[in-house]
Amino acid sequence: MHFYYNPLDKACKSRTGAFPRGSLVTFRLYWDEAGAMPDHLDARFVFWQDGKDRTPLSMHRTENGFAVTLRFHQTGLYFYYFRIGDAYYGCGSLRDGTFMPQANLAVWQITVYDESYHTPDWMKGGVMYQIFPDRFYRSGKLPVGKGKILRDDWGGVPSYRPNEYGKVLNNDFFGGNLKGICEKLDYLQSLGVTVLYLNPIFEAYSNHRYDTGDYLKVDPLLGTEDDLAELVTEADKRGIRIVLDAVLNHTGSDSRYFNKYGHYDSVGAYQSLQSPYADWYHFREFPDCYDSWWGIDTLPAVNEQSPSYQEFVFGKDGVLRHWLQLGIGGYRLDVADELPDFFLEKLRATVKDARSDAVIIGEVWEDASNKIAYSERRKYLQGHELDSVMNYPLKDAIIGFVESGKTLQLRETLYLLIDHYPKETLDCLMNILGTHDTARILTVFGGKNCANKDEMAVTSLTVSERDLAKRMVMMAAFLQFTLPGVPCIYYGDENAMEGYQDPFCRRCFDWLHTDRELFAFYQKLSSIRKQFTAFRDGEYDEVYADSGCIVYVRRNTEQTVYLWVNNSSGEYAIRFRGTFYEHLTGKTFSEKLEFGPKSYGIFTRTK
Helix, strand or coil: CCCEEECCCCCCEEECEEEECCHHHHHHHHEEECCCCCCCCCCCEEECCCCCCCCEEEEEECCCCCEEEEEECCCEEEEEEEECCEEEEECCCHEEEEEEEEEECCCEEEEECCCCCCCCHHHHHEEEEEEEECCCCCCCCCCCCCCCCCCCCCCCCCCCCCCCCCCCCCCCECCCCCHHHCCCHHHHHCCCCCEEECCCEEEEEECCCEEEEEEECEHHHHHHHHHHHHHHHHHHHCCCEEEEEEECCCCCCCCCCCCCCCCCCCCCCCCCCCCCCHHCCEEEEECCEEEEHHHHHCEEEEECCHHHHHHHHHHCCHHHHHHCCCCCEEECCCCCCCCCCCHCCCCCCCCHHCCCCEEEEEECCCCCCCCCEECCEECCCCCCCCEEEEEEHHHHHHHHHHHHHCCHHHHHHHHHHHHHCCHHCCCCEECCCCCCCCCHHHHHHHHHCCHHHHHHHHCCHHHHHHHHHHHHHHHHHHHHHHCCCEEEEEEHHHHHHCCCCCCCCHHHCCCCCCCCCHHHHHHHHHHHHHHHHHHHCCCEEEEEECCCEEEEEEEECCEEEEEEEEECCCCCCEEEEEEEEECCCEEEEEEEEEEECEEEEEECCCC
């Protein structure tokens, strides 16, 4: 007994992917055998809303299978499978239906989102660039910073060894600043950047600045609020929006609000339970036993239920509105999993009220549509919280494909994202290959393992190893730029920077030595993205795939763009009617395209 069902085929599911509340959707099963379907056979569509009882609906017979139509009146997650006779028919490889035992039945998911949900159009089709501010570019002399280790050896190895108390302080600064970023805006514009994401810029003790000291003050080592305003203005002239990192789950212990060391002219929560900030934190035993992020005592966790903290963040004169009024394009939310749904809903309402086209990007490392954090199912993508997330699943899938040459994980991941995410989210996903939290992509592909950080500090690739790794980076970047979402370049990846895990992935940008070939390749990819609106909002369709090669299309009502990636040792030929132009090589071909091992390309019809 054989049937066909795939939720990404509109013949099977009339609304593919996630869909808005109130949608009427038809689900169809197709008999996939020679001869007529047996008369005695029946089918039921078994579905349920997340956390509720299962509902079996009888499907009516069609000429070639079964069908059922229903309307979804509530936002949320739904799950479903089919019961055909006494057999269970669930979600198999690549989302295809397959019969399987009830004990390990895999089910499909439906995401229903609010019908008013919309994400910023300016984000779609663009190119992001992430900067770790202390390490990008320093304009002027090294500043003075009390209690900080200020280094004048730009490009030196960041401090990584623990002190005598076993703590890594992250308090060495190379002096990268906002004026430096401003001076390099022409460089970023030449790279095709349209969105600039900055790691935290607010006053803090550490160089990563995830231990916020003052949410309403730019860190003096980076500059002033006027410097940020100038950066926003100058970036806007070049068509670049600024996205800031919002760290709202915890503060620094060395902060105006906690003030553990008495460095601020405030009465912090650590100093007194009568502090105006006392209810921002939870003390198990005052003052030294308190909740903190992952048990790190320099990062005391904030109580998001606190009315005064909510007013501080969401109020008329609150943190979010303060920086939005300066003209920034939105926020990336650090550890979004740690922020409760009610808090994220208030955050979205505040941000969109202050600037309706601002973007909200969450740090989520898994499938954000169904993430469970702290035993709670999250509602990130149901229309009231996030616009986008950092696309770690695609990152892992791209790296896996480039390293292994096997397409299955990449195809599975793509299908899952397209099936689970709203199209509004899919088009502005933050597609990464590396970040400040991961090893640099060139180092990943270099394949050298280190036993400890002492080895990481001194290990680098040989010339031949770099060359091979760079070819792999190019293939990965090709996928990053052409699959659904918005590519995000981690600063220096376009310049073949190396680096293992934190802090070696946070080295200073090398402005003296440039990899012109790799930079030109990124420029070319950005130029092609800008040329075709199909990369902004086009559908993704797979034309052909085998174990090592994928041919796919990005298509909207205006354009159709064809792409291939062959990571195998084989050669392929594609036959078409008409004449086509390949945009990476500039070659024209008619009727047939031949491509060899380890190749990729983009082509469109000319006539």
